[in-house]
Amino acid sequence: MGMIxxxxxxxxxxxxxxxxxxxxxxxxxxxxxxxxxxxPVAKFSNHFWDMHGQQHFTQYACHDRAVVRFEDALGNSSETFGPFDEITVADGVVYANGQLFARFTEETQLWHCYKTDTYWLTMVLASPTP
Structure with a gap:
Protein backbone atom coordinates (compact mmCIF):
# COMPACT_ATOMS: atom_id res chain seq x y z
CA MET A 1 0.00 0.00 0.00
CA GLY A 2 1.31 3.45 -0.90
CA MET A 3 1.81 6.27 1.56
CA ILE A 4 1.09 9.99 1.59
CA PRO A 40 -6.02 11.65 16.00
CA VAL A 41 -3.10 13.81 14.84
CA ALA A 42 -4.43 17.38 14.53
CA LYS A 43 -7.22 19.55 15.92
CA PHE A 44 -8.61 22.79 14.49
CA SER A 45 -9.52 25.56 16.92
CA ASN A 46 -9.49 29.36 16.85
CA HIS A 47 -8.76 29.31 13.09
CA PHE A 48 -5.52 27.31 13.50
CA TRP A 49 -4.47 23.67 13.35
CA ASP A 50 -2.82 22.34 16.51
CA MET A 51 -0.60 19.32 16.04
CA HIS A 52 1.29 17.70 18.91
CA GLY A 53 1.27 20.97 20.86
CA GLN A 54 2.54 22.97 17.88
CA GLN A 55 -0.06 25.57 17.05
CA HIS A 56 -0.86 28.22 14.50
CA PHE A 57 -0.77 26.22 11.31
CA THR A 58 -3.13 27.93 8.88
CA GLN A 59 -3.15 25.33 6.11
CA TYR A 60 -2.10 21.87 5.11
CA ALA A 61 -1.19 20.23 1.84
CA CYS A 62 -0.48 16.86 0.30
CA HIS A 63 2.28 17.06 -2.31
CA ASP A 64 2.14 13.31 -2.95
CA ARG A 65 -0.06 11.75 -5.62
CA ALA A 66 -3.37 11.19 -3.81
CA VAL A 67 -7.08 10.51 -4.26
CA VAL A 68 -10.03 12.04 -2.42
CA ARG A 69 -13.30 10.47 -1.37
CA PHE A 70 -16.03 11.46 1.06
CA GLU A 71 -17.95 9.39 3.62
CA ASP A 72 -21.23 9.89 5.44
CA ALA A 73 -22.02 9.02 9.08
CA LEU A 74 -22.90 5.45 8.12
CA GLY A 75 -19.61 4.87 6.29
CA ASN A 76 -21.13 5.09 2.81
CA SER A 77 -18.56 6.43 0.38
CA SER A 78 -18.65 8.79 -2.58
CA GLU A 79 -16.90 8.00 -5.80
CA THR A 80 -13.12 8.35 -5.64
CA PHE A 81 -11.71 11.51 -7.26
CA GLY A 82 -8.22 11.84 -8.70
CA PRO A 83 -5.47 10.96 -8.45
CA PHE A 84 -4.22 14.51 -7.97
CA ASP A 85 -0.60 15.67 -7.86
CA GLU A 86 -1.30 18.28 -5.18
CA ILE A 87 -4.11 18.93 -2.69
CA THR A 88 -4.12 22.05 -0.54
CA VAL A 89 -6.53 23.04 2.23
CA ALA A 90 -6.73 26.56 3.72
CA ASP A 91 -9.65 28.03 5.66
CA GLY A 92 -11.67 24.91 4.93
CA VAL A 93 -11.32 25.32 1.15
CA VAL A 94 -9.86 22.38 -0.77
CA TYR A 95 -7.97 22.80 -4.03
CA ALA A 96 -7.00 19.76 -6.10
CA ASN A 97 -4.35 20.46 -8.74
CA GLY A 98 -5.11 24.16 -8.27
CA GLN A 99 -8.85 23.80 -8.98
CA LEU A 100 -11.55 24.55 -6.39
CA PHE A 101 -12.74 21.12 -5.23
CA ALA A 102 -14.58 21.22 -1.89
CA ARG A 103 -15.33 23.40 1.16
CA PHE A 104 -15.90 22.64 4.83
CA THR A 105 -19.00 24.44 6.10
CA GLU A 106 -18.53 25.42 9.74
CA GLU A 107 -22.28 25.80 10.42
CA THR A 108 -23.20 22.28 9.30
CA GLN A 109 -19.82 20.58 9.99
CA LEU A 110 -20.08 19.01 6.53
CA TRP A 111 -17.86 18.94 3.45
CA HIS A 112 -19.46 20.29 0.26
CA CYS A 113 -18.07 18.50 -2.80
CA TYR A 114 -18.48 20.94 -5.69
CA LYS A 115 -18.07 18.35 -8.45
CA THR A 116 -21.17 16.41 -7.32
CA ASP A 117 -22.89 19.16 -5.27
CA THR A 118 -23.20 16.77 -2.31
CA TYR A 119 -22.50 17.09 1.42
CA TRP A 120 -20.43 14.67 3.50
CA LEU A 121 -19.29 14.19 7.10
CA THR A 122 -15.72 13.10 6.33
CA MET A 123 -13.12 13.81 3.66
CA VAL A 124 -10.52 11.08 3.12
CA LEU A 125 -7.16 11.79 1.47
CA ALA A 126 -5.54 8.52 0.46
CA SER A 127 -2.75 7.02 -1.52
CA PRO A 128 -4.03 5.79 -4.91
CA THR A 129 -4.37 2.03 -5.18
CA PRO A 130 -1.97 0.57 -7.72
Missing amino acids: SLIFESDQLAKTTKLAPAPFFRVTGNFISQGPDRT
Whole structure:
Protein backbone atom coordinates (compact mmCIF):
# COMPACT_ATOMS: atom_id res chain seq x y z
CA MET A 1 0.00 0.00 0.00
CA GLY A 2 1.31 3.45 -0.90
CA MET A 3 1.81 6.27 1.56
CA ILE A 4 1.09 9.99 1.59
CA SER A 5 2.14 12.79 3.95
CA LEU A 6 0.45 16.00 5.06
CA ILE A 7 2.53 19.16 5.36
CA PHE A 8 1.18 21.76 7.81
CA GLU A 9 2.21 25.31 6.96
CA SER A 10 2.07 28.69 8.67
CA ASP A 11 2.42 31.91 6.71
CA GLN A 12 2.94 34.00 9.87
CA LEU A 13 5.61 31.77 11.38
CA ALA A 14 7.21 30.71 8.09
CA LYS A 15 7.46 27.12 9.29
CA THR A 16 6.21 23.72 8.24
CA THR A 17 5.64 20.42 10.01
CA LYS A 18 5.23 17.11 8.22
CA LEU A 19 3.02 14.28 9.46
CA ALA A 20 4.56 10.84 9.14
CA PRO A 21 3.57 8.99 5.97
CA ALA A 22 0.31 7.04 6.19
CA PRO A 23 -1.97 5.20 3.74
CA PHE A 24 -4.73 7.77 4.41
CA PHE A 25 -5.86 10.76 6.48
CA ARG A 26 -9.48 11.36 7.53
CA VAL A 27 -10.75 14.90 8.11
CA THR A 28 -13.96 14.96 10.16
CA GLY A 29 -15.19 18.16 11.74
CA ASN A 30 -12.25 19.85 13.45
CA PHE A 31 -10.07 16.74 13.64
CA ILE A 32 -7.63 14.89 11.38
CA SER A 33 -6.91 11.24 12.05
CA GLN A 34 -4.16 9.16 10.45
CA GLY A 35 -4.54 5.66 9.03
CA PRO A 36 -4.38 2.78 9.33
CA ASP A 37 -5.39 2.92 13.02
CA ARG A 38 -7.16 6.32 12.81
CA THR A 39 -5.01 7.99 15.46
CA PRO A 40 -6.02 11.65 16.00
CA VAL A 41 -3.10 13.81 14.84
CA ALA A 42 -4.43 17.38 14.53
CA LYS A 43 -7.22 19.55 15.92
CA PHE A 44 -8.61 22.79 14.49
CA SER A 45 -9.52 25.56 16.92
CA ASN A 46 -9.49 29.36 16.85
CA HIS A 47 -8.76 29.31 13.09
CA PHE A 48 -5.52 27.31 13.50
CA TRP A 49 -4.47 23.67 13.35
CA ASP A 50 -2.82 22.34 16.51
CA MET A 51 -0.60 19.32 16.04
CA HIS A 52 1.29 17.70 18.91
CA GLY A 53 1.27 20.97 20.86
CA GLN A 54 2.54 22.97 17.88
CA GLN A 55 -0.06 25.57 17.05
CA HIS A 56 -0.86 28.22 14.50
CA PHE A 57 -0.77 26.22 11.31
CA THR A 58 -3.13 27.93 8.88
CA GLN A 59 -3.15 25.33 6.11
CA TYR A 60 -2.10 21.87 5.11
CA ALA A 61 -1.19 20.23 1.84
CA CYS A 62 -0.48 16.86 0.30
CA HIS A 63 2.28 17.06 -2.31
CA ASP A 64 2.14 13.31 -2.95
CA ARG A 65 -0.06 11.75 -5.62
CA ALA A 66 -3.37 11.19 -3.81
CA VAL A 67 -7.08 10.51 -4.26
CA VAL A 68 -10.03 12.04 -2.42
CA ARG A 69 -13.30 10.47 -1.37
CA PHE A 70 -16.03 11.46 1.06
CA GLU A 71 -17.95 9.39 3.62
CA ASP A 72 -21.23 9.89 5.44
CA ALA A 73 -22.02 9.02 9.08
CA LEU A 74 -22.90 5.45 8.12
CA GLY A 75 -19.61 4.87 6.29
CA ASN A 76 -21.13 5.09 2.81
CA SER A 77 -18.56 6.43 0.38
CA SER A 78 -18.65 8.79 -2.58
CA GLU A 79 -16.90 8.00 -5.80
CA THR A 80 -13.12 8.35 -5.64
CA PHE A 81 -11.71 11.51 -7.26
CA GLY A 82 -8.22 11.84 -8.70
CA PRO A 83 -5.47 10.96 -8.45
CA PHE A 84 -4.22 14.51 -7.97
CA ASP A 85 -0.60 15.67 -7.86
CA GLU A 86 -1.30 18.28 -5.18
CA ILE A 87 -4.11 18.93 -2.69
CA THR A 88 -4.12 22.05 -0.54
CA VAL A 89 -6.53 23.04 2.23
CA ALA A 90 -6.73 26.56 3.72
CA ASP A 91 -9.65 28.03 5.66
CA GLY A 92 -11.67 24.91 4.93
CA VAL A 93 -11.32 25.32 1.15
CA VAL A 94 -9.86 22.38 -0.77
CA TYR A 95 -7.97 22.80 -4.03
CA ALA A 96 -7.00 19.76 -6.10
CA ASN A 97 -4.35 20.46 -8.74
CA GLY A 98 -5.11 24.16 -8.27
CA GLN A 99 -8.85 23.80 -8.98
CA LEU A 100 -11.55 24.55 -6.39
CA PHE A 101 -12.74 21.12 -5.23
CA ALA A 102 -14.58 21.22 -1.89
CA ARG A 103 -15.33 23.40 1.16
CA PHE A 104 -15.90 22.64 4.83
CA THR A 105 -19.00 24.44 6.10
CA GLU A 106 -18.53 25.42 9.74
CA GLU A 107 -22.28 25.80 10.42
CA THR A 108 -23.20 22.28 9.30
CA GLN A 109 -19.82 20.58 9.99
CA LEU A 110 -20.08 19.01 6.53
CA TRP A 111 -17.86 18.94 3.45
CA HIS A 112 -19.46 20.29 0.26
CA CYS A 113 -18.07 18.50 -2.80
CA TYR A 114 -18.48 20.94 -5.69
CA LYS A 115 -18.07 18.35 -8.45
CA THR A 116 -21.17 16.41 -7.32
CA ASP A 117 -22.89 19.16 -5.27
CA THR A 118 -23.20 16.77 -2.31
CA TYR A 119 -22.50 17.09 1.42
CA TRP A 120 -20.43 14.67 3.50
CA LEU A 121 -19.29 14.19 7.10
CA THR A 122 -15.72 13.10 6.33
CA MET A 123 -13.12 13.81 3.66
CA VAL A 124 -10.52 11.08 3.12
CA LEU A 125 -7.16 11.79 1.47
CA ALA A 126 -5.54 8.52 0.46
CA SER A 127 -2.75 7.02 -1.52
CA PRO A 128 -4.03 5.79 -4.91
CA THR A 129 -4.37 2.03 -5.18
CA PRO A 130 -1.97 0.57 -7.72
